[in-house]
Amino acid sequence: MARWQSGARERLAAAALDLFATQGFDRTTVAEIAAAAGLTERTFFRYYADKPEVLFPGQEEFDALFLTGLEASNSARPMDLVAAALDHAATFFPDGRRAWSRNRRAVVMGTVALQERELHKMSALADALTSALVARDIDPIAAALAAEAGVSVFRRAFAAWVNDKETRPFADIQREVLHKLQVLLSTN
Amino acid sequence: MARWQSGARERLAAAALDLFATQGFDRTTVAEIAAAAGLTERTFFRYYADKPEVLFPGQEEFDALFLTGLEASNSARPMDLVAAALDHAATFFPDGRRAWSRNRRAVVMGTVALQERELHKMSALADALTSALVARDIDPIAAALAAEAGVSVFRRAFAAWVNDKETRPFADIQREVLHKLQVLLSTN
Numbered sequence: 001m002a003r004w005q006s007g008a009r010e011r012l013a014a015a016a017l018d019l020f021a022t023q024g025f026d027r028t029t030v031a032e033i034a035a036a037a038g039l040t041e042r043t044f045f046r047y048y049a050d051k052p053e054v055l056f057p058g059q060e061e062f063d064a065l066f067l068t069g070l071e072a073s074n075s076a077r078p079m080d081l082v083a084a085a086l087d088h089a090a091t092f093f094p095d096g097r098r099a100w101s102r103n104r105r106a107v108v109m110g111t112v113a114l115q116e117r118e119l120h121k122m123s124a125l126a127d128a129l130t131s132a133l134v135a136r137d138i139d140p141i142a143a144a145l146a147a148e149a150g151v152s153v154f155r156r157a158f159a160a161w162v163n164d165k166e167t168r169p170f171a172d173i174q175r176e177v178l179h180k181l182q183v184l185l186s187t188n
Numbered sequence: 189m190a191r192w193q194s195g196a197r198e199r200l201a202a203a204a205l206d207l208f209a210t211q212g213f214d215r216t217t218v219a220e221i222a223a224a225a226g227l228t229e230r231t232f233f234r235y236y237a238d239k240p241e242v243l244f245p246g247q248e249e250f251d252a253l254f255l256t257g258l259e260a261s262n263s264a265r266p267m268d269l270v271a272a273a274l275d276h277a278a279t280f281f282p283d284g285r286r287a288w289s290r291n292r293r294a295v296v297m298g299t300v301a302l303q304e305r306e307l308h309k310m311s312a313l314a315d316a317l318t319s320a321l322v323a324r325d326i327d328p329i330a331a332a333l334a335a336e337a338g339v340s341v342f343r344r345a346f347a348a349w350v351n352d353k354e355t356r357p358f359a360d361i362q363r364e365v366l367h368k369l370q371v372l373l374s375t376n
Binding site: 079116119120123142145146148149152155156177180181184185187 | 334
């Protein structure tokens with residue numbers, strides 16, 4: 001029972017991406033996704049709460065990519081903590097994942113329901129980072145601004161990383177984007 | 189015909205806010221909102237595309253609050269242009285509107301569908317500001333970062349402005365929040 005389901009989560013995501021890309025998100029049913037992955041609809045719903053969710057990591061898992069980096073830092077400066085969070089998250093986007101991420105992004109950008117889910121995930125991530133910063137005794141408004149700036153940098157870096165001609169590693173792109181933001185906000 | 193409908197848009201919004209606050213968003217129908225405003229369901233849909241939309245300004249109208257300020261500025265610096273956009277938008281949140289905004293925010297924060305619509309509006313605003321900055325020959329990544337930073341500042345300022353004990357004008361709060369972001373991102 002356990003054996004044939006190994007990698008079920010990933011197989012469902014791969015089948016869904018394939019179906020969404022060829023026949024569209026709206027025209028694809030959960031039953032079709034499950035069948036294409038050699039699984040049942042019931043198994044689908046053990047891994048994902050609904051159809052849009054199949055292209056996203058779980059919120060806790062996603063937040064943890066960032067929070068682990070933040071928690072490992074001893075800095076008292078909000079943006080240093082956010083930078084540590086971003087650096088840690090970057091390790092989960094190795095070059096081997098870029099092709100998958102490119103295909104996934106094309107589908108997400110073409111589907112309103114998936115764009116909205118992405119906004120929701122990013123907003124929840126910003127909330128999680130804000131809470132972690134507030135737990136470090138950072139002023140709540142500064143914490144929220146720093147967290148949202150971090151999420152904005154991550155999103156821009158991700159968009160650049162999956163660009164057709166881009167070959168640089170995620171971490172390098174992300175540090176450059178963070179630097180751009182610092183230059184933009186410097187007052188002198 | 190025209191006369192009894194004057195202010196229909198505002199009456200529908202006020203009726204909806206009242207119903208959402210007392211009986212909940214999910215349990216309120218568009219027909220009930222229209223009836224409470226002394227209008228028909230058909231009239232509701234002339235002003236709003238769906239139920240969540242009734243608590244939001246139209247996207248073009250909302251974006252224009254910011255774009256008008258941006259377009260009036262001659263600066264070549266992205267954050268100066270964003271600051272001009274924020275200052276102009278602040279004029280649409282006079283103290284007389286604070287009580288309404290407080291009640292509206294309480295309902296939005298308690299309803300997932302309304303939170304999601306708000307995220308969508310804010311994301312579309314960031315896109316509109318990004319396009320306006322790109323039209324000024326600003327690098328697209330810098331433009332997106334500046335636009336998202338601006339939206340982040342606006343959202344924090346708005347949340348602070350509707351706080352129970354807050355009495356300062358919107359524009360003052362927003363300038364302070366923008367300054368906080370500048371301090372956070374300054375590297376020295």
